[in-house]
Amino acid sequence: MRHIAIIGSGPAGYYTAEAAQKHFGEDVRVDIFDMLPVPYGLIRTGVAPDHQSIKGVSRRYEKTALTENVRFVGNIAIGRDVQIAELQQLYDAVVLATGAPKDRDLGIPGEHLGNVFGSAEFVGWYNGHPQFADLEPDLSGSTAVVIGMGNVALDVARMLSKTNCEFDGSDIVNHALEVLCQSKIDRVVLLGRRGPHQIMMTPKELGELAHLERAAPHVARGDLPDVGEDALLEPGLRKSVNLLRDFAATPEHIRAEKPIAIEFAFFASPHALYGDGKVKEIDIERTVLEKGRAVGTGDVARLPADLVISCIGYRTNPIPGVPFDERAGRFANDEGRIMPGLYCVGWAMRGPSGTIGTNKPDGFAIIDRIAEDIAQGTLGNGGKQGRAGFDALAATRGLDVVTFRDWKKIEEAEERAAREGAPREKFVDIEAMIRAVN
Ligand code: NAP
Numbered sequence: 486m487r488h489i490a491i492i493g494s495g496p497a498g499y500y501t502a503e504a505a506q507k508h509f510g511e512d513v514r515v516d517i518f519d520m521l522p523v524p525y526g527l528i529r530t531g532v533a534p535d536h537q538s539i540k541g542v543s544r545r546y547e548k549t550a551l552t553e554n555v556r557f558v559g560n561i562a563i564g565r566d567v568q569i570a571e572l573q574q575l576y577d578a579v580v581l582a583t584g585a586p587k588d589r590d591l592g593i594p595g596e597h598l599g600n601v602f603g604s605a606e607f608v609g610w611y612n613g614h615p616q617f618a619d620l621e622p623d624l625s626g627s628t629a630v631v632i633g634m635g636n637v638a639l640d641v642a643r644m645l646s647k648t649n650c651e652f653d654g655s656d657i658v659n660h661a662l663e664v665l666c667q668s669k670i671d672r673v674v675l676l677g678r679r680g681p682h683q684i685m686m687t688p689k690e691l692g693e694l695a696h697l698e699r700a701a702p703h704v705a706r707g708d709l710p711d712v713g714e715d716a717l718l719e720p721g722l723r724k725s726v727n728l729l730r731d732f733a734a735t736p737e738h739i740r741a742e743k744p745i746a747i748e749f750a751f752f753a754s755p756h757a758l759y760g761d762g763k764v765k766e767i768d769i770e771r772t773v774l775e776k777g778r779a780v781g782t783g784d785v786a787r788l789p790a791d792l793v794i795s796c797i798g799y800r801t802n803p804i805p806g807v808p809f810d811e812r813a814g815r816f817a818n819d820e821g822r823i824m825p826g827l828y829c830v831g832w833a834m835r836g837p838s839g840t841i842g843t844n845k846p847d848g849f850a851i852i853d854r855i856a857e858d859i860a861q862g863t864l865g866n867g868g869k870q871g872r873a874g875f876d877a878l879a880a881t882r883g884l885d886v887v888t889f890r891d892w893k894k895i896e897e898a899e900e901r902a903a904r905e906g907a908p909r910e911k912f913v914d915i916e917a918m919i920r921a922v923n
Contacts, residue, residue, distance in 0.1 A: 487513045487859065488871025490572045492563055493582035494519040495526020496841045497831020499546035500848030501580055502555045508852050514871050515555045516576070520562035521615065522887035522918040523895060524550065526584055528841070529911070530614040533640040534657035535647070537908060542841060550889050556872060559887035560919070566884050567875075569804055573826055575874040577864045578855045581807070581816060581823070585799035585832040589814065591632065595758030596795075599623075604637045604796040611644055611665070613658035618913035623763065624668035626791020630767050632755050633796035634677035635685035641794050642673045643693060646700035646745045656909050673700070673747045674788065678754040678772055678779040681709050681729050688724035695732065700745035704733040708751045755795075756785055764793050799837040821851045825863050828855065891922040 489505055491498045494517045502515045523529060525543045532539050549555055563569055563583075572579045588603025590596065600623050602610075609617030629645050631638045644657075649666045657665075677684060681704075684691075694702040709730060715723050729749070740746070756768040767790040772779040800814030807827065808817035815836050816829045823829055830851045831844045858864050870877075879886055887895075898921040899909040912918045 486871070487578075487867060488576040488869050489513060489515045489855070490576040490579045490875075491515060491517045491582050492569075492572075492579065493517075493526060493584060493831075493833070494524040494546075494557060494559070495582060495584055495831070496528060496542070496546075496844040497584065497833070497847060498526065498580075498582035499524075499549055500845045501582060501830050501851055502848075503545075503549045504849040504852035505855075506549065506552060506554060507849075508856055511554065513554055516558050516872050516875060517550075517555065518558045518561050518563065518567075518572075520560070520565075522560040522915060522922070523892055523912075524557055524559065524889070530609055530612045532612075532841075533608075533644065534612060534655040535643070535652060537654065537656070539841065540656075557887075557889040557892060558875070559889075559892060560885055560915070561879075563804065566882065567878065569807060569827075571878065572875075575870050575878075577826065577859070577867065577869050577871075579827050580851060580855075581804070581827070581829040581833045582831050583801060583804075583829075583833045585801045585815065585837040587800045587802055587814075588795065589798045589800055591755055591795050591797065593755055593757050595760065595764065598758055598760045599763035600626075600760075600791065601758060601764050601793040601795070604633075604641060604794055605799060607641060607794045608637065611657055611661035613661075613911035613913040615914050618658075618660065622664065622792060624664055624670055624792060626789075627669060628672045628674065628789045629670045629792040629794065630674045630676055630755075630788065630790040631794050631796060632676045633685075633798075634675060634679075634683070634749075635796060635798075636687060636690050638675055638794075638796035639686055639690045639694070641796055642675055642747050643697065645670055645673050646697050646747060648698050651698055653906050654908075656903075656907055656911065658911050658913055659904070660913065670792065671745050673745065674790075675747065675749050676753050676755060676769060677749065677751050679774060679777075680751045681726055681749075682714070682718060682722070683774075683777075684722070684725060684729075686725050687721060688728060691725050691728050694747055695728070697743070697745075697747075699743050700747055701735070701740040701743040702732040703740060703746050703748045704729050705749075706733045708749070709733055752779070754779055754781060756781075758790065758793060759787075764790055766790055767793060799832070801833045821847075821854055822858075825858070885919065887919070887922060895921045 610620040771784040810817040902910040
């Protein structure tokens with residue numbers, strides 16, 4: 486019998502567990518740890534609440550979770566309840582599937598002013614992550630600046646623009662819905678430090694901006710390169726750029742029918758933020774592309790900014806004693822191998838890129854490596870205690886483990902509490918989750 490501990494119950498964690506099952510069959514026991522009492526990581530707290538079909542992938546993870554050889558060990562934080570070295574003693578392989586939950590810093594003056602948030606915080610807030618439920622963003626101003634031109638920036642711009650009715654069927658948490666419904670924001674500026682050919686937005690997600698009830702995307706024709714230059718783009722990006730061209734071609738009087746403008750500002754790099762406690766303005770510097778990189782021109786202009794959300798990517802949380810690549814913001818690893826018996830997968834391995842589906846080949850590949858290492862004798866001869874050892878440790882420490890069966894009770898309570906038409910109303914604090922179990 487081989488014992489594998491996976492830290493993190495998001496897509497990377499569950500695909501790794503599924504791969505372990507398929508590879509080792511009955512000869513493996515997998516424990517999936519999570520610091521929250523609820524599983525699925527970014528599926529629950531990252532994927533936009535109005536993208537319910539994407540969240541449906543959790544049914545596949547549930548199939549894995551309900552098998553005998555995979556177990557959910559919720560409400561257990563590494564570093565607080567158990568140390569990574571202890572898990573290494575107990576399990577043949579420990580796989581860090583901890584994602585990249587920390588916002589990257591902007592590195593500009595004023596970024597710690599009030600009403601300036603990273604997307605992990607803001608997305609966590611509207612998705613009911615217990616860590617960010619108390620964020621209290623102030624949406625009483627008129628201009629929001631969203632920094633970055635990726636899919637997260639699109640999610641944030643969409644959330645700031647939707648009407649109450651457009652959230653029907655979503656699982657946006659009540660505290661966020663109430664604030665968004667009172668929002669006075671009528672201008673959302675998407676700031677890209679490079680140009681239309683360098684956006685990271687995928688066509689399906691970008692196209693949604695054209696179908697919002699009270700918001701319209703604004704792209705200046707003059708910002709778009711010659712159409713002939715699109716031929717060199719890879720097909721997905723070309724589709725996205727075509728959408729930008731459609732947005733630019735929409736007559737002004739049609740756009741003006743919608744009271745919220747989502748403006749694309751290209752070649753505009755955030756330079757500094759100003760305000761009196763709370764952000765009020767942003768300086769942006771014009772950039773030019775040099776060998777694909779944005780380079781400042783020294784031409785700086787000031788814009789109003791009542792709310793700033795930076796959607797510029799994420800970093801993995803370091804774990805003491807685990808080698809970390811500071812520059813890349815993830816664990817130092819060679820194709821997922823960190824050191825004998827210690828692995829990483831998903832965003833913790835490769836950084837915050839790709840879709841949920843990208844984690845599937847990642848999970849299968851890391852299990853192949855573990856199997857190779859077992860075959861080569863790198864992981865010893867087995868005989869580790871695995872889950873029995875962890876259970877003994879948890880009992881000694883009085884740890885309050887939340888099992889998958891417990892999670893199903895939380896899930897049922899969330900479904901019962903749902904607004905009409907919504908799939909669930911999430912608990913946003915850990916005590917409430919635990920109370921639902923008991
Ligand atoms: P992303 O796709 O990497 O986009 C980050 C954006 O931030 C880029 O436009 C980048 O510009 C910009 N940026 C980075 N550093 C900056 C700085 N210092 N100043 C100004 N701009 C800066 O990241 P993301 O949007 O966080 O998304 C993460 C991953 O999740 C992506 O793979 C994304 O596709 C995925 N995701 C998917 C969905 C979906 O499929 N529905 C939804 C959300 C997220 P440069 O290109 O110039 O660096």
